[in-house]
Amino acid sequence: MASISAEKLYKVFGRRPQRGVDALENGATRADLRQQGLTPAVIDASFDVKEGEIFVVMGLSGSGKSTLIRMVNGLLEPTSGTVSIDGDDVTRLTGEKLRRVRRDKVSMVFQHFALLPHRTVGENAAYALEISGVGRSDREKQADRALEMVGLGGWGGSMPGELSGGMRQRVGLARALASGTDIMLMDEAFSALDPLIRRDMQDQLIELQHQLGKTILFITHDLNEAMRLGDRIAMMRDGRIEQIGSAEEILNNPVNNYVAEFVQDVDRTRVLTAANVMEPPVAVLGTEQGPQTAHKLMREHQTTILPVVRRDRTLAGLVHERDVASAVRDNGEMRVVPAEQVGVVRADDHLVDLFSHATEHALLIVLDAQDKVAGVIPRVTLLAALRTSPAQPDGGGDEPSEAPDPQLQPTGGAA
């Protein structure tokens, strides 16, 4: 079940807005509605945010993002359509029931996050819990833990005035984390920060999300931020969602010219990650399996390299066909290249950072956050991915050349 689900959402501002919805459904344009004094802020928006994903709503100023997120948290009532949170239709809930869903399930982080100036950082982080009536010692514990998570361990006793802007924004994040809700709504949460601090916060959010598995609806007008953070991205224009997809899908298959033009200048190598281009390994060898099995697997799957994995799917090493063949022939031991000497990358590594690996290894092994083998990237695939980036500078620094250096040709790459 989706954590957040929006169906055919409309928000029209102005008098008797329902007639605006009817008109839009019958093909009227935004301009038509304006002539009647109506502003359609969100038009026919449907999407599901899955449990544990970062879903980014990306659009320029005025495209309807804030209106959308306000309908999700119940601050604004849709003109028509529904929003459900864990199956509860929040558009139908009122009073105490609505407050309870908002308090227990959803927390918000805003762009300009106002700290209470006369309360300590710890009290600020615990504020949502205080409102919910959680006792002092429990909320202090939860707030301390949350401050720790955002890199502000030890700052609980300080006053907000002693913190930098970036640190204050972290307190906002800590407050949302401390409240322990599964869903976090983040409205331009990092937009007011300096670029370096902002990048830092983005990294931290990704890390926290890996650890905690929160469901995050994140709003931004910054395409690079959207691409960096979003497991999926909804591209909004003039109140409508034009496309929903992963960064890769949007880059590779934009649904229309608007989206295509919007993303054309994105440097794919900085957006796409190892996870985006990896393939499932055609086969893996268990550490307890011998050269006979390796030989059979290689023949069956037409590959010359096999990752060797332990029972928990962590990487033990690699075997090459030549070593397997000689072990089979001599009825001897099979040489396993130890994991330290294998080209190992992380699922969230950006392609731009993988180039040096491609020069060294015929096959990269991609590990997930739990160190388990998630997939593989043959060197040829990586080189192709690096080459198809339209934003590669002409003759630029680390751009791979059209014909890879012969010395870099795969020696025993997977087929």
Ligand SMILES: Nc1ncnc2c1ncn2[C@@H]1O[C@H](COP(=O)(O)OP(=O)(O)OP(=O)(O)O)[C@@H](O)[C@H]1O
């Ligand atoms: N309370 C309101 N009354 C009338 N029109 C509104 C109201 N709130 C928003 N709008 C209009 O709805 C449209 C969408 O606004 P919204 O704030 O949702 O966009 P946004 O994408 O969040 O933009 P920004 O990033 O600038 O906040 C805009 O045309 C805006 O002027």
